[in-house]
Structure formats: structure tokens, C-alpha cells
Amino acid sequence: MQKNRTINVENSINSGQVFLWKRNGDYWYGINGQDILRVDKNGIINSFQNSKVDFFRKNDNLDDIIKSVSKDKTVRRALKQYSGLRILRQDPFQCLISFIVSSNSNIQKIKMSLEKLSKKFGVKAKYENEEFFLFPKAEKLAKASINEIKSCGVGYRAKFINEAAKMILFKKIDFEFLKNCNYHETKENIRTIPGVGNKVADCVMLFSLEKLEAFPLDRWMIRVLEKYYSNKFQIDTTTITEKQYDVLHEKIVKHFGPYAGYSQQFLFKMERENYQKKWL
DNA sequence: CCATGGCCTGTGGT
DNA sequence: AACCACAGGCCAT
Numbered sequence: 218m219q220k221n222r223t224i225n226v227e228n229s230i231n232s233g234q235v236f237l238w239k240r241n242g243d244y245w246y247g248i249n250g251q252d253i254l255r256v257d258k259n260g261i262i263n264s265f266q267n268s269k270v271d272f273f274r275k276n277d278n279l280d281d282i283i284k285s286v287s288k289d290k291t292v293r294r295a296l297k298q299y300s301g302l303r304i305l306r307q308d309p310f311q312c313l314i315s316f317i318v319s320s321n322s323n324i325q326k327i328k329m330s331l332e333k334l335s336k337k338f339g340v341k342a343k344y345e346n347e348e349f350f351l352f353p354k355a356e357k358l359a360k361a362s363i364n365e366i367k368s369c370g371v372g373y374r375a376k377f378i379n380e381a382a383k384m385i386l387f388k389k390i391d392f393e394f395l396k397n398c399n400y401h402e403t404k405e406n407i408r409t410i411p412g413v414g415n416k417v418a419d420c421v422m423l424f425s426l427e428k429l430e431a432f433p434l435d436r437w438m439i440r441v442l443e444k445y446y447s448n449k450f451q452i453d454t455t456t457i458t459e460k461q462y463d464v465l466h467e468k469i470v471k472h473f474g475p476y477a478g479y480s481q482q483f484l485f486k487m488e489r490e491n492y493q494k495k496w497l
Numbered sequence: 498c499c500a501t502g503g504c505c506t507g508t509g510g511t
Numbered sequence: 512a513a514c515c516a517c518a519g520g521c522c523a524t
Contacts (some may be wrong), residue, residue: 233519319508320520324509327519377521414521435519458499485519495520 218235224260224273225301228463231496232486234305236315236328236372237352239336239497246344248335250308251351253344259341259490265344269278273303281428285475286480295474304482305424309392310385312425317412319420324496326370333369334358345436358382377412386393396427404426415462430453431470431480 230238230245238247245256248271253265259274267372287293291459319327331352338353338361358366359382364493366375384390390410395403403426406417413421416435432438439457442465450468457465472482489496 219504314517317521321504321518322506322520323508323518329507367505370506373503374505375522416520420519433519437519456500460498472519489519 222279223301224303225299226256226258226260226273228299228301228486229273229303229305232254232302233324233489233496235307235483236324236331236497237311241347246347246349248311248352250311251340251354252308253342253349253351255345263389265342265349270306274306277304282476282479285476288292288473288480291448292473292480292484293485295480299483302483302486304429304479306427307423307425308352309421310355311422313381313385313407313410313413314352314358314378316417316420317381317410318374320372320412320414320417324494327484328497330370334366334371337369338364353383354371355382359386366457374412377410380411381413381463392426400428400430407497415459419466428479429476430470432466432473432477436463437488438481439486441488444488 226245230247233249238332240246243257247254247256249270250455251266251271252268254270254272255263255265256272260275262270262272264270283296287296315327315331317347318330318334322330332350335350335352338357339350340408342349342351358378361379361382363375363379367379371378390407395406398406403422407413407421407426408415408418416433419431419433423431423433432458434442439452443452449472450465452461452465454461470477
């Protein structure tokens with residue numbers, strides 16, 4: 218008996234996972250690496266490159282996952298309220314650059330920067346009579362100058378972007394290999410990329426490297442933990458140190474289980490909606 | 498190991 | 512109008 222199978226496309230796209238998406242009539246259009254995806258309201262995908270990427274992770278067993286993470290009242294409320302919200306399986310390079318850009322920023326600005334990067338360094342493509350810019354390839358960003366990258370409004374993150382691209386180009390980082398590594402190995406590896414701390418690493422792992430136990434702890438999730446989970450996870454300081462992050466993550470996985478990342482996405486969505494924060 | 502401050506830049510508030 | 516606080520962190524000290 219399968220339940221919970223409907224996908225809420227709107228909520229999934231508007232949940233802080235992706236930035237290069239726009240609605241046009243009945244469809245959402247988005248850039249995923251070197252591909253353009255067109256999604257209808259049921260989550261049916263048409264792909265520019267005819268790729269068969271399972272972007273909404275339809276093959277995940279949502280019944281099992283929801284059962285697994287339904288550990289307390291708060292998360293059950295979020296699961297119910299935003300049912301149909303999915304973790305999106307993204308292109309790893311785009312995801313990496315997106316979350317390097319995201320640090321100390323906000324959604325509108327992140328989107329603007331990524332659009333500028335794509336327009337300046339990405340390939341122009343025509344899909345359904347409309348122009349798009351694919352996400353820049355690593356090689357292009359690796360060979361760009363810092364100032365060229367800065368012209369996209371990314372500020373001090375420009376050199377991080379350039380370094381990250383070089384590490385991909387020179388295969389210091391191999392995403393396909395990392396998909397088959399465990400959480401800790403993967404995290405250790407991608408944290409060698411400049412601009413990638415605990416939070417960014419968890420986002421990249423959850424959204425593009427198949428690590429569903431990754432549980433990104435940003436200021437919103439810290440707020441959630443303080444508000445609803447103060448008895449379970451104690452947070453005593455305002456700035457969370459590296460050690461505390463690790464300890465906290467361990468407790469969180471002990472509580473929510475191996476699909477903790479799914480619970481994070483629902484709780485994050487809920488809290489931002491409570492504050493009526495804007496999305497794309 | 499922990500604490501602090503600085504950082505590009507666009508936006509919204511005073 | 513000019514200025515300031517702030518934003519889905521990270522890094523060097």
C-alpha cells in the first residue's frame with residue numbers, strides 16, 4: 218500500500234534547495250548542470266538533454282522514509298503540512314557552487330549571482346522557443362580570472378569558486394566516486410574545498426551526493442532546534458563551533474535516523490514559512 | 498579546542 | 512540622502 222506518492226513541485230522548488238528555477242505558465246523551468254528541466258504540476262519532467270535523471274527522487278520509498286523520520290510531534294506536523302515536499306537530486310557541481318555562493322547571503326541574492334555566472338560563463342541554449350543559459354562547466358570557471366567571477370556579484374567568494382572549479386577539473390574531487398563513499402569520508406573530502414564548511418558540505422551531500430543522513434545546520438535550523446527540541450539537543454552558544462556541530466549531528470541522526478536529511482527539509486520549510494520568508 | 502572579527506554586496510529600514 | 516544592519520558561513524588570528 219503506497220501513500221504519500223504525490224509530489225508537491227511548488228513546495229519542493231521553493232524550499233531553498235535550488236535557485237535557478239522559474240515558473241512559466243503551467244510549468245517550472247530549471248537549470249540542472251548542462252541540462253534544462255521542464256516540470257509540470259505533477260512532477261513529470263521533460264529534459265532538454267533527454268536525460269532520465271530522477272530529479273524528484275521518485276524511486277525513494279517515501280512511505281518508509283516518512284515512517285522512519287516521524288519521531289516526534291513537531292516533525293510529524295511538518296511532514297503533514299508540507300507533504301509532497303521532496304529532496305531534489307541535483308547536479309553536484311552546480312550544487313557545490315550554489316552553496317559556496319549561499320554563505321552569508323540570501324535567496325534572492327544567491328539567485329542573482331548564479332544567473333550572472335551562468336550568463337557570463339554558461340552555454341546559451343534554446344529550449345521550447347526560449348533562451349536559457351546552462352550552468353558553467355568547471356573548466357570554464359577554473360580558467361576564469363577572479364575579477365571576471367567577481368563581476369557576477371559574488372564578492373570574496375570569487376576565489377572560492379575558482380579554486381573549487383580547479384579542484385573538480387583536476388579531479389581532486391570526484392563526485393561520482395563520492396556518491397559511493399560514506400557520509401564522513403565524503404564530508405572530509407569536500408571540506409578541503411575552500412568556502413566549504415560544515416553547513417555547505419551538508420547541503421552538497423544531501424542535495425547531490427546521495428547522503429540522506431546529512432542535516433544542514435544553518436541559522437534557521439538552529440532556531441528550529443532551540444524552539445522545538447531544546448530538551449533533546451542543547452544549544453548553549455550563539456555561534457556553533459565545529460566540534461558542537463559534529464556532536465549535534467550525531468545526536469540528530471540518533472533521533473531521526475538514516476533519512477534525517479528529509480526531516481531537515483520539512484522542518485526548514487515549515488520554519489521559513491512561519492516567518493513568511495520569500496522564496497524564488 | 499574555543500572565541501572573535503572581518504568579509505563582498507544588495508536590500509530594506511531609519 | 513546617507514548610513515546601518517543584516518543575510519541560509521567561512522576563515523584567519
